[in-house]
Amino acid sequence: MEKLAMLYEGKAKKIYDTDDKNYFWVEYKDDATAFNGIKKGTIADKGIINNKMSAMMFTYLAQNGVNTHFVELINDRVQIVRRLEMIPLEIVVRNIVAGSLSKRVGKEEGFVLASPVFELYYKDDNLGDPMVNETHAIALGWATMDQINAMKDIALKVNELMMAIVAKAGIDLVDYKLEFGVCNGKVMLGDEISPDTCRFWDKDTQEKLDKDRFRRDLGKVEEAYVEVYSRIKEAIANA
Ligand code: TMP
Numbered sequence: 001m002e003k004l005a006m007l008y009e010g011k012a013k014k015i016y017d018t019d020d021k022n023y024f025w026v027e028y029k030d031d032a033t034a035f036n037g038i039k040k041g042t043i044a045d046k047g048i049i050n051n052k053m054s055a056m057m058f059t060y061l062a063q064n065g066v067n068t069h070f071v072e073l074i075n076d077r078v079q080i081v082r083r084l085e086m087i088p089l090e091i092v093v094r095n096i097v098a099g100s101l102s103k104r105v106g107k108e109e110g111f112v113l114a115s116p117v118f119e120l121y122y123k124d125d126n127l128g129d130p131m132v133n134e135t136h137a138i139a140l141g142w143a144t145m146d147q148i149n150a151m152k153d154i155a156l157k158v159n160e161l162m163m164a165i166v167a168k169a170g171i172d173l174v175d176y177k178l179e180f181g182v183c184n185g186k187v188m189l190g191d192e193i194s195p196d197t198c199r200f201w202d203k204d205t206q207e208k209l210d211k212d213r214f215r216r217d218l219g220k221v222e223e224a225y226v227e228v229y230s231r232i233k234e235a236i237a238n239a
Pocket of ligand 1: 092197
């Protein structure tokens with residue numbers, strides 16, 4: 001497949017057209033941002049780890065019946081994905097209280113939720129990705145009720161599969177963000193799954209092994225990304 005013109009440069013990835021209109025060429029960058037772009041930096045080789053980790057997670061999910069956009073890895077930083085019509089929502093799934101939920105409800109980080117929490121955010125950098133609910137999404141035409149139900153069903157399945165595999169890697173899946181799109185009328189999982197978009201805590205020490213190390217200046221950012229990737233890779237190989 002051939003890389004053509006760049007369509008879009010996001011905070012962590014560049015998206016290019018290809019010679020086949022059904023597919024995009026996605027290049028993962030080392031750039032890191034937080035707090036809606038206010039904090040900026042780079043994490044050495046993050047693009048390589050996130051590209052490989054995302055490919056691995058999407059392959060694992062696909063093998064377990066989840067429809068995703070992932071097609072194939074091209075090289076360390078590049079993957080081919082199916083072209084989706086993106087739904088402009090971020091779906092955050094939470095199993096343990098952390099981050100913005102901790103602030104919003106005044107509960108300490110680490111509190112284990114009795115059941116998974118699903119949140120919707122409207123994807124708009126200028127607005128700082130505000131939290132919305134299902135009726136906003138439907139009434140504003142961002143998604144249909146059927147699409148929201150499909151996203152919830154997929155997210156629940158993703159949650160069970162991800163929790164199971166990271167547990168084998170000695171990791172707690174605290175929370176994460178998913179994005180979805182539509183291809184031939186079907187809702188599919190898109191974007192990425194990586195330490196940029198998930199909170200991973202070591203099961204024994206509760207040490208943070210994700211982008212919170214960058215957001216909160218905790219150091220050893222690259223090391224955490226590599227460790228999470230290697231531990232989950234081994235867990236999948238042994239599953
Ligand atoms: P939050 O606690 O800041 O709302 O984040 C919840 C989860 O979503 C966390 O795993 C990080 C992820 N996330 C993103 O991937 N992109 C974002 O823009 C934000 C705000 C969070």
